[in-house]
Amino acid sequence: MVLFALKRLWEACLVLFIGSICCFLFIRMLPGDPAAAIYGGQYQKLSDAERMRISENLGLNEPLPAQYINWLTNAVQGEWGISSSTGEDVSEVIGRTIQPTFLLLFSSQLLIFLFSVLPGIVSGLRRGSIMDHMVTVCSFMFMSIPSFWLAMILMLFFSVYLGLLPTAGMGTGGFVGQLPYLIMPAFVLAVSHVGYYIRLLRNHVSVVTGQPFIMALQARGISNRVILWKHIVPHASVPFLSYAGASLASALAGTVVVETIFSWPGLGRLTLKSAMEHDYSVLMAAILLSMTAVILTNLLIDLISAAIDPRLRSQMRGEKS
Numbered sequence: 001m002v003l004f005a006l007k008r009l010w011e012a013c014l015v016l017f018i019g020s021i022c023c024f025l026f027i028r029m030l031p032g033d034p035a036a037a038i039y040g041g042q043y044q045k046l047s048d049a050e051r052m053r054i055s056e057n058l059g060l061n062e063p064l065p066a067q068y069i070n071w072l073t074n075a076v077q078g079e080w081g082i083s084s085s086t087g088e089d090v091s092e093v094i095g096r097t098i099q100p101t102f103l104l105l106f107s108s109q110l111l112i113f114l115f116s117v118l119p120g121i122v123s124g125l126r127r128g129s130i131m132d133h134m135v136t137v138c139s140f141m142f143m144s145i146p147s148f149w150l151a152m153i154l155m156l157f158f159s160v161y162l163g164l165l166p167t168a169g170m171g172t173g174g175f176v177g178q179l180p181y182l183i184m185p186a187f188v189l190a191v192s193h194v195g196y197y198i199r200l201l202r203n204h205v206s207v208v209t210g211q212p213f214i215m216a217l218q219a220r221g222i223s224n225r226v227i228l229w230k231h232i233v234p235h236a237s238v239p240f241l242s243y244a245g246a247s248l249a250s251a252l253a254g255t256v257v258v259e260t261i262f263s264w265p266g267l268g269r270l271t272l273k274s275a276m277e278h279d280y281s282v283l284m285a286a287i288l289l290s291m292t293a294v295i296l297t298n299l300l301i302d303l304i305s306a307a308i309d310p311r312l313r314s315q316m317r318g319e320k321s
Helices: 002-029 034-045 048-058 063-077 090-125 130-144 147-161 174-209 213-221 224-261 265-275 280-308 310-316
Strands: none
Touching: 002 063, 002 174, 002 265, 034 063, 048 213, 063 147, 063 280, 090 174, 090 265, 090 280, 130 174, 147 224, 174 224, 174 265, 224 265, 224 280
16 A cells, blocks of 8 residues: 555656646746736836846746746745736735635535435436436536526525625635625535536446345345445445546636636636736646645545555556456
8 A cells, every 4th residue: 555655646746747847838838928917018118128137037038948947946945936916925825815715615525425425326226216317317407507607597596686695705704704605606616516426426336236246245135234335335436536536627627717706715716817917927826736736636535545445556556456
């Protein structure tokens, strides 16, 4: 298990390194001059000599490999630069958005598990039944609903017509004060993924139920409850957890839409704002932070999956499962 964890950690670091290179190059390929973004309209009034001096001070006249090394060295030390929009340190700007986005993602993932685990298991155990057809229809409906449309419908119904929930902001006073502001964004972010989780869990529960070792356990007289929770669910949870890690990237992308619609002060809204304002320092920090979160989450899920299913560790060591 230790060798498996070390190998996955090395792979995660390698992916993060390659991802940081791609992030840096793509940001540099965006239209617009970073120096012009920092100095705004005053940049056009400067002479060519002054522009060259500014580019030299910012290190923009160096080769791209040298620029990347300087940027990565500073980033590892926690020096992300200065935001061209606000003039604040990038780490302070990013720091204010991490907690709101984490709260939104955690709440949405909690709703996903609450709405998908039980229907997925019941549907997989009773494949072909009326309950299975009802769960299938609901899951396809959830998969087909656009997030922005659902957000506007909820705002119109619960905020405009009923006046029960606020439409924008995050609120104050701790979690209790933030809860009314959190309900609709978390629900919208969860609904777009619930259908996929239900379908995935249903299919794998159905496949595991038909395996020979399950029939052997039933023939030995072991109760269905023990078979379900000690054999079927653990085997079906491995691909379920793997998809949970893979879907984190799409969930972070979904926060851009949800946070913008509900004016939630999170990392997704900050990323969109930075891209529109050409605030490259904040944009690179936000993308790299999101990338790191996805990679570390997938690493943790791989370790949990390997602990549940020893065959994964054997495959990583090149042994026969």
